[in-house]
Amino acid sequence: MNQSQSLPTVAIFGLGIIGSQAADHIAGGGYPSVTWSRNTRDRSDYEPDPKEAAEKADIVVCYLKDVEAVRQVFHTIKPVLGPAKTFINHATIDYETTEYLVAECAQMGCAFLNAPFTGSRVAAGNASLVYYAGGDEALISSLQPLLETTAAQIMRVPSPLAATILKLTTNLITASTVQALAEGLSINAAHGIPADTYLSAIQPNACASTLIEMKGPSMAEGDYDPHFSLSNMLKDARYMLDLAQRAGLETPGIANTTDQMQKRNDRGEGEHDFSILYRQFTQQ
Ligand SMILES: NC(=O)c1ccc[n+]([C@@H]2O[C@H](COP(=O)([O-])OP(=O)(O)OC[C@H]3O[C@@H](n4cnc5c(N)ncnc54)[C@H](OP(=O)(O)O)[C@@H]3O)[C@@H](O)[C@H]2O)c1
Incomplete structure (x- = not known):
């Protein structure tokens, strides 16, 4: 089995300043990947249907803009999320939306990591973001190799809300x-x-x-x-x-x-x- 066959498939949602570069690093790390953004992108891994993109993936990773974007996308892909999936939020969101994602994922049995980050356009290009990772310890450990494709540091923090x-x-x-x-x-x-x-x-x-x-x-x-x-x-x-x-x-x-x-x-x-x-x- 080659490396990519053993790695989970990752769907990257939100190809803005950060997500577009993160998607390249995740693919470069050997992860089979699929991308989605609201406006079509000219990428070979682009999937125009968000539900299809999430369905193809084991891990859904979001670099979306704000709470409206995260809630809209989450609502759209929710039917294909569940115990076999992991949902990672990297967007900077608010208190209420963090609690909403924690509760919704728990109800579906979907693993959830809230990992907003520091690091700007240049840090994203250098794969040196720093994630504030709030979630289950074992989950963070299992996601460490994936997170390291885009980050210089993964800082564990007490909870998703603390992140x-x-x-x-x-x-x-x-x-x-x-x-x-x-x-x-x-x-x-x-x-x-x-x-x-x-x-x-x-x-x-x-x-x-x-x-x-x-x-x-x-x-x-x-x-x-x-x-x-x-x-x-x-x-x-x-x-x-x-x-x-x-x-x-x-x-x-x-x-x-x-x-x-x-x-x-x-x-x-x-x-x-x-x-x-x-x-x-x-x-x-
Ligand atoms: N840039 C930074 O230095 C930095 C640093 C730390 C944290 N962050 C946070 O990281 C996240 C991403 O940052 P960014 O700089 O990459 O942002 P960005 O360039 O503004 O990209 C935002 C992404 O969200 C998508 N989007 C916007 N509104 C949407 C909606 N209503 N529904 C679905 N998708 C929507 C956009 O899609 P389309 O482009 O396809 O329209 C785009 O892919 C944000 O939460 C930001 O606050 C950024």
Whole structure:
């Protein structure tokens, strides 16, 4: 038996910035695979019928956009899910949808792993995502080789819900940092200090971060080629606000950043990188 005959078949749903590259790595890892996305793709493994795609697979893996996409797709393929299948969610979703997937899969006897991730377009290309994996320990162990085709690290977290909460609250820092960086760049520019001088001043400072290194130069150049889209960061911010509300907390920092993202989104900038937050101060 050759390697691919012994590996489970994987269906990859959602061929966006991350899913398209993840699908290549999963196939490259020797897994027989099939892909589906809402809009047709020119790929030899593309299956236009989502139910067919799920039916052909042992493991369904989702890199879909948001809760609407995940719920719609899950509802469509639910009739072919069951005890012989595993459903893995990699999308960043909300509290309620995480609980919904846990309950639905448990009822069907379908194994479920919630594994949202950190890592952007470049990390997906390098197969170096980091998954926050919340689910049954034995299930995570059995899925480790598959997850490693796309990831540098699989971090086990206490539960599927914890994975969602950890992912959203790390994005809270990411969105807030980029908003702060946009404000800092603008104040410096208004006082005649060039962006590269400001970014050099940040480097030895305790506020320096990989994120600022990634986003600072492109923001200064007005380059908003999407690595992580504004519309996706905006939906994450809304899910974060829901988490805060559920906990009875007011979170004015992320609430204000959400308002700024909504304004940019309303101007039709949703598919640009979320660092387009800087546009509130420039017209680049
Ligand atoms: N990019 C990043 O840096 C990053 C980092 C961490 C987490 N994430 C999360 O990972 C997930 C995927 O991210 P991404 O950047 O790859 O997103 P993306 O480029 O926006 O791709 C989203 C995918 O969802 C599909 N989709 C959207 N609405 C749908 C609907 N109503 N029904 C069915 N399919 C729908 C799209 O299909 P079509 O293209 O076929 O229309 C596309 O394949 C998101 O939850 C995101 O928040 C992304």
